[in-house]
Amino acid sequence: xxxxxGITTRDSVYSALFTAVTAAxxxxxxxxxxxxxxxxSMGPMLAGSALGSKRGFMSLTxxxxxxxxxxxxxxxxxxxxxxxxxPTGGYILSWPIxxxxxxxxxxxxGGKSLLRCITYNFFGGVVIVYSLGVxxxxxxxxxxxxxxLIEGALIxxxxxxxxxxxxxxxxxxxxxxxxxx
Numbered sequence: 001x002x003x004x005x006g007i008t009t010r011d012s013v014y015s016a017l018f019t020a021v022t023a024a025x026x027x028x029x030x031x032x033x034x035x036x037x038x039x040x041s042m043g044p045m046l047a048g049s050a051l052g053s054k055r056g057f058m059s060l061t062x063x064x065x066x067x068x069x070x071x072x073x074x075x076x077x078x079x080x081x082x083x084x085x086x087p088t089g090g091y092i093l094s095w096p097i098x099x100x101x102x103x104x105x106x107x108x109x110g111g112k113s114l115l116r117c118i119t120y121n122f123f124g125g126v127v128i129v130y131s132l133g134v135x136x137x138x139x140x141x142x143x144x145x146x147x148x149l150i151e152g153a154l155i156x157x158x159x160x161x162x163x164x165x166x167x168x169x170x171x172x173x174x175x176x177x178x179x180x181x
Contacts, residue, residue: 011055014180018047018059019066022095023073037159038075042167044095045125048102049117049171050180056099064096087152090136091129098124111175117168125167126160 022043030037043063047056063073064084072079074092084092102124111117130153138148174180 007058010181011058014051015047015055015059015062018043018051018056019063021046022060022063023066026073026075029075037156039163039166040075041091041095041125041129041160042163044098044129045102045121045164045167046171046174048099048124049106049111049121049167050174051099051103052107053100053103056103057096060096060099064092067092087137087140088133089140091133093136094129094132097132098128101128114168114172117172118164121164121168121171122161125164126157 022040025039025042028039044056044060047059050056051059067074067079068081068084070080074083083089102120105111105120105123106117109116111120130149134145134148134153137143137152138145141148141152143152
């Protein structure tokens with residue numbers, strides 16, 4: 001960041017790169033009903049862990065805004081405000097916040113160890129995402145919070161834990177390489 005907290009060209013490039021990475025992760029699809037399982041929820045974890053709070057937040061904000069205006073970057077080449085405002089929209093809208101929190105945890109408490117990276121990614125990428133996504137799903141589908149949690153989130157928890165580990169290993173490799181400054 002430049003003096004005064006402005007956005008540098010480097011910030012924009014890295015943020016755009018991780019916006020694209022998050023979009024590409026949506027191409028990895030395991031068909032399930034009613035929601036396909038993709039690698040896309042790793043995007044906030046990778047962005048927060050590798051870019052930090054501000055760039056990670058910026059990256060996922062651009063991703064969400066792009067999807068909202070219709071760019072087909074969500075799983076199944078979907079996009080549009082209708083998808084963002086739909087039952088799974090709370091999860092998607094939580095991604096910039098998750099990336100920010102993951103990055104901030106890393107900045108405040110350090111993130112050199114794999115265990116810390118896993119912890120931050122679990123907290124931001126699962127706890128925060130579920131904390132926003134489950135109530136949204138509950139309201140839009142007319143479900144109790146308990147039902148929304150069990151049927152709309154916990155069935156995805158094993159896969160999300162695998163994503164936490166994959167994102168943490170990848171972020172550690174990126175951070176060790178010092179390619180992102």
